[in-house]
Amino acid sequence: MAVGVLIALGESLSPGTYTDVRFTWLHLPAPPPGHPGAFPNGFSLVMGTLVDPLSALMLVVVTVVGFLVMLYSIEYMRKERGLPRYYAELSLFLAAMNGLVLADNLLEFFLFWELVGLCSYFLIGFHYERPAAASAAKEAFLVTRVGDVMFLLGIFLYFAVYGAKGPGLGWAASGFLFVQGNHAFLAGVPAGNPTLLTVAGIMILGGAAGKSAQFPLDVWLPDAMEGPTTVSALIHAATMVAAGVYLLAVTSVFLGFTAFDSLLIVALGGITTFFAATMAVVQPDIKRVIAYSTISQLGYMVLAVGAGFTMVGLYHLFTHAFFKALLFLAAGAVIHAVGTQDLFRMGGLRKRMPLTAAAFAIGGLALAGIPPFAGFWSKDDLLAGVYSTLGSHPAYWPFFLLAFATVFLTGYYIFRAWFLAFSGEPRDPSLHAGHEGPWEMTVPLVILSALAVVAGLFVYLPGFQALLLHGGGVAGIPPVYGTTQLLLSAVGVSLAGGGILVAWALWGSGRIVPTPSAAPAAGMRRVLLARYGIKSAYDWLGATGVYTVARAADFFDRFVIDGAVHGFERAFGDLSERMRRIQTGLVSDYASYVVGGLLVVAALLLVVAPYLVGRFGGG
Amino acid sequence: MTALPLGGFLALSSALLGVGLFGILTRRNFVLLLIAIEIAMNAAILNFVYFAAFAPVPALGLTGQEIAVVLIGFAATEVAVGLAIVLALHRLRGSINVAQATDLNG
Secondary structure, three states: OOHHHHHHHHHHHOOOOOOEEEEEEEEEEEOOOOOOOOOOOOEEEEEEEEOOOOHHHHHHHHHHHHHHHHHHHHOOOOOOOOOHHHHHHHHHHHHHHHHHEEOHHHHHHHHHHHHHHHHHHHHHHHHOOHHHHHHHHHHHHHHHHHHHHHHHHHHHHHHHHHHOOOOOOOHHHHHOOOOOOOOHHHHHHOOOOOOHHHHHHHHHHHHHHHHHHOOOOOOHHHHHHOHHHHHHHHHHHHHHHHHHHHHHHHHHHHHOHHHHHHHHHHHHHHHHHHHHHHHHOOEEHHHHHHHHHHHHHHHHHHHHHOOHHHHHHHHHHHHHHHHHHHHHHHHHHHHHHHHEEHHHHHHHHHHHHHHHHHHHHHHHHHHHHOOOOOOHHHHHHHHHHHHOOOOOOOHHHHHHHHHHHOOOOHHHHHHHHHHHHHHHOOOOOOOOOOOOOHHHHHHHHHHHHHHHHHHHHHHOOHHHHHHHHHHHHOOOOOHHHHHHHHHHHHHHHHHHHHHHHHHHHHOOOOOOOOOHHHHHHHHHHHHOOHHHHHHHEEEEEHHHHHHHHHHHHHHHHHHHHHHHHHHHHHHHHHHHHHHHHHHOHHHHHHHHHHHHHHHHHHHHHHHHHHHHHHHHHHO | OOOHHHHHHHHHHHHHHHHHHHHHHOEEEEEHHHHHHHHHHHHHHHHHHHHHHOOOOHHHHHHHHHHHHHHHHHHHHHHHHHHHHHHHHHHHHHHOOOHHHOOOOO
């Protein structure tokens, strides 16, 4: 952690790009003159590190949240079995995540990307003896795999477009894509095929959507809550799922997206933001509420990156990592104390767990975007940034409005969870009497609470500002708060406040008995709980589509391949069955075979051989 | 003495071979089978003797006669082994009919 923070500090003092190529996998020297070939400047694949403002920002998130989650795990996981496995996987994850953040080319990035995906699979399935956890792990692995394949295709396409064209030193010396591949560098490169570039951008977006659980690859993240809460906080809130956004940011900074791709990214972000928030509104499971909120917030970041405000997106990623990890760890403390994740069975926990209640409230306020908490600053900048692009890109309007509407939903769903869990009276006497955890659990909560309060204000530190301003190269944060921005902020804050008020009116004031069936709009609830049927559609695809293919393959295997094999077997079986009849055991028969053979040899010698000699000439 | 043609002698030994083979293929009595084998074998030995007699160089003819003598020795050995088998078979089955000794059928 200390190293990560130090690197970030150094980066904030002198922003720039530092690289260090550690070793070369593969080196193709430049061909001799007159033989240009596919790589006129030669080509090499390297593993290296790259520290720039982007990665410095991510590094802080990964190391700080990683450290706090490790600390928290000591108590939270104390009673679990298989702890060596847990810590080994968590450490592998942190190593891979740091590698991903520091990778200096897309291929290395992809390697670590796969590694964090693998760790995510391991850790979701930590309770592998529970069928739900095992199937959630599998689901996460398979769904992100769809994105990973697209990402790999995207790398290939970018390579096809740029890999062989780079002038001289750049590509050959640095591996492909990151180091020298910023906009200024690309200005010297012959323009790539726009269609190929668009497709490559879509593929990269697909990879990011898989990892960051964006629509329509979002189904795995809520189910990933089967893993331990610590894992949810670290991997599925703060770091790994943010890797998709980070990929988009890195790609937009170093390679740039075409206009169509940008629109697509904005659309995906806006849609995901809104629909994930609507699904969070009805969840009875405290962790799933936060999971949907993660998807929704990731949608914001994707939206910002698509609109060109890369560093604002990363800024939101930065603050989000802290308050979302805080929310998860606070939820974890609740689950640890009462032993259930069902919001409707909790209630009244505020009195017994005041610190956790306060931490969850701070996280909720930060998430909802109430000043002066962290989420307000980043979300406000983000929305203002997107708003400033609307003039030149009117097509962004609907997605901006969706994102704005989500502010209201965010305030509502997170405080619905808070009121259900912490206010009122205990509803289920069968639960354990909750109490605060020991210091290993409370210290991370306190630190993260502090960060959730002040992380947004970091933007007023000159060093941090420098990070944000130098990171994008193309677009920093909206620097001045004009009347329009202030108005936007006011609307946003009142929307969030309105959401919180509605949550209080429905769940906190005691007017409505907090049971699932007491919720209004039952039909809408069913649709939302069914996640708009997307998961069922995937299940249908898996059950019917894949099953049909599997049936066809099975038929082919059984009747064509096995048929051939068994056919041979039967043919030779019949043949040998017939052949054994001649083994009578009667010496006379054997003698007749000998005589027969003799006659054949004689015939060969006396008739066939002379004929052949006469026909073809003999020697 | 008027030399008979070689073809006549060969016809004789071929006829002997035919008789021997016929016996081998048709007899079921082991002793008769052995006798038939002897007849067929003697046809081969006779051939050696004929060719020795008709050899253009007398020294080559000696070789043919030597082989004929050795083969007669072989035939005797073979009969000894064959008769031993006949005895063993008779002791085992009380019969020397080869049609009944088919334990090795497939």
